[in-house]
Amino acid sequence: MSSLLCSSIGKKLLMGLSGLFLMIFLLVHLGVNALLLVPDGGELFNAGAHFMATNPAVKIMEPILGLGFLVHIVYGVVLTLQNRKARGSAQYASGKKTKGVTWASQNMLVLGITILAFLVLHIAHFWVKMKVTGSDLLEHVTINIGGVPTEVENAYALVNATFSELWIVLVYVVAGIGLAIHLSHGFWSSFQSIGFSNNLWRKRLTTTGQVYAWFVGLGFALIALLQYLFFQA
Amino acid sequence: MEKTLNLTLKVWKQNGPREKGRFETYKVSNISVDSSFLEMMDILNEQLINEGKEPVAFDHDCREGICGMCSLYINGRPHGPDDDITTCQLHMRKFKDGETIIIEPWRSAGFPVIKDLIVDRTAFDKIIAAGGYVSVNTGGVPDANALPIPKPDADEAMDAASCIGCGACVAACKNGSAMLFVSAKVSQLALLPQGRVEAARRAKNMVARMDELGFGNCTNTGACEVECPKGISLSNISRLNREFLTAKIKD
Ligand code: HEM
Ligand code: SF4
Numbered sequence: 088m089s090s091l092l093c094s095s096i097g098k099k100l101l102m103g104l105s106g107l108f109l110m111i112f113l114l115v116h117l118g119v120n121a122l123l124l125v126p127d128g129g130e131l132f133n134a135g136a137h138f139m140a141t142n143p144a145v146k147i148m149e150p151i152l153g154l155g156f157l158v159h160i161v162y163g164v165v166l167t168l169q170n171r172k173a174r175g176s177a178q179y180a181s182g183k184k185t186k187g188v189t190w191a192s193q194n195m196l197v198l199g200i201t202i203l204a205f206l207v208l209h210i211a212h213f214w215v216k217m218k219v220t221g222s223d224l225l226e227h228v229t230i231n232i233g234g235v236p237t238e239v240e241n242a243y244a245l246v247n248a249t250f251s252e253l254w255i256v257l258v259y260v261v262a263g264i265g266l267a268i269h270l271s272h273g274f275w276s277s278f279q280s281i282g283f284s285n286n287l288w289r290k291r292l293t294t295t296g297q298v299y300a301w302f303v304g305l306g307f308a309l310i311a312l313l314q315y316l317f318f319q320a
Numbered sequence: 321m322e323k324t325l326n327l328t329l330k331v332w333k334q335n336g337p338r339e340k341g342r343f344e345t346y347k348v349s350n351i352s353v354d355s356s357f358l359e360m361m362d363i364l365n366e367q368l369i370n371e372g373k374e375p376v377a378f379d380h381d382c383r384e385g386i387c388g389m390c391s392l393y394i395n396g397r398p399h400g401p402d403d404d405i406t407t408c409q410l411h412m413r414k415f416k417d418g419e420t421i422i423i424e425p426w427r428s429a430g431f432p433v434i435k436d437l438i439v440d441r442t443a444f445d446k447i448i449a450a451g452g453y454v455s456v457n458t459g460g461v462p463d464a465n466a467l468p469i470p471k472p473d474a475d476e477a478m479d480a481a482s483c484i485g486c487g488a489c490v491a492a493c494k495n496g497s498a499m500l501f502v503s504a505k506v507s508q509l510a511l512l513p514q515g516r517v518e519a520a521r522r523a524k525n526m527v528a529r530m531d532e533l534g535f536g537n538c539t540n541t542g543a544c545e546v547e548c549p550k551g552i553s554l555s556n557i558s559r560l561n562r563e564f565l566t567a568k569i570k571d
């Protein structure tokens with residue numbers, strides 16, 4: 088096992104699996120965020136957030152998600168450093184004129200670091216306030232969940248207030264685009280890395296990857312933007 | 321009248337592996353557009369020898385695109401400005417009169433420069449020696465149809481077998497990765513029943529040797545596939561990943 092994970096292909100397996108895992112997480116996250124666009128004063132979103140905060144399956148997944156990010160980031164950096172060394176320091180004076188290589192595929196670390204920078208801000212804005220420090224905005228409200236009146240944190244108020252600031256919304260838009268570009272290569276690349284591709288599947292995976300990447304990336308950006316434009320009191 | 325070119329060449333010169341290299345500028349004139357790139361290099365060297373100067377060292381052998389000896393990174397691309405060809409198959413009609421051509425060696429930590437434009441590609445031989453073969457137990461020749469092979473497999477194996485080991489894939493790769501080469505060598509045998517027997521051991525040993533020799537990790541950019549003179553497909557890399565991972569997990 089250890090010799091597997093020390094090999095180049097083994098490291099790429101971890102990179103691909105962690106990437107796939109994070110991409111599934113993003114879909115779930117986007118699904119919950121979409122509730123922010125339901126014009127009911129945040130009731131449905133609060134119910135969704137309450138479910139995510141109390142559901143035992145989500146509790147189990149939280150540390151696994153953290154681990155997924157950690158593995159992805161650590162191996163991403165390690166692989167990139169090894170690759171720079173393998174490439175060597177001598178540059179081509181005549182440049183690189185190879186056509187048909189995507190910009191994304193050659194800049195995954197830069198794009199990843201952009202996502203990471205966003206992530207720090209994102210966690211400070213929401214996760215820290217909801218799990219650690221608390222916030223006045225989170226004052227409890229009572230909503231109906233399946234006919235049962237339930238007291239829940241007003242997560243909607245916190246999100247809504249955060250998205251009232253233009254600079255934060257702009258950061259979300261930039262990060263959303265960065266994420267879309269990362270995944271426009273990452274989606275198919277992860278399947279290729281774990282050995283699931285051939286000439287036929289490559290076409291299917293690259294097409295699906297483009298759709299997934301821009302749907303998710305622009306989806307997050309758009310929700311923040313719409314909150315800023317149409318949901319402020 | 322035959323069309324000819326006058327060209328300026330900026331060529332990498334380096335006396336030895338440990339020496340510092342530099343670009344030298346040469347002029348060649350009246351080069352026929354019908355000549356090959358290596359013939360143009362021959363004319364340059366003849367000119368240099370006549371002037372009492374040292375000729376430019378470059379690799380070549382078959383000059384018909386089958387041996388993989390010729391290399392050269394020309395104007396920003398391995399094997400120059402044409403697709404699916406080796407440098408020896410590159411024609412001078414691909415260049416314009418008065419053009420400056422920059423000629424460099426493959427650049428990758430796995431391929432150190434020996435002299436001028438010649439790099440040391442023995443790393444590829446070492447990877448092949450680690451498992452890129454079928455152990456032969458001699459005996460009678462089997463009947464031609466005793467081992468049926470599906471046509472798609474035979475075709476894919478033949479496509480993979482067309483790799484000539486030139487190293488353009490490594491030269492084009494931002495990660496200095498040799499995965500396209502190794503995947504072609506693993507695939508050509510893994511797809512056929514004769515090679516299947518040793519497939520797991522082959523994949524493990526060749527990848528281990530590749531890693532040991534310091535080649536990079538593939539990030540699936542696909543530059544190798546674009547620059548490969550034989551059009552070796554990235555699907556071979558996915559097959560290698562599959563072969564390697566299943567072999568390791570079975571252990
Ligand atoms: C939710 C966030 C993220 C998702 C969904 C994601 C997804 C992916 C996927 C699917 C791949 C392709 C894996 C492969 O080629 O096998 C990938 C590659 C990569 N990611 Fe991420 N990623 C995310 C965040 C990050 C972050 C924060 C970094 C920070 C360093 C990062 C750095 C990289 C690098 C360097 C690669 C290329 C690795 C290689 O091919 O060797 N990613 N990512
Ligand atoms: S895969 Fe293509 S570029 Fe790489 S060594 Fe073989 S023939 Fe040359």
Ligand code: FES
Nearest residue numbers: 381383388390408
């Ligand atoms: S010299 Fe043999 S392939 Fe070019």
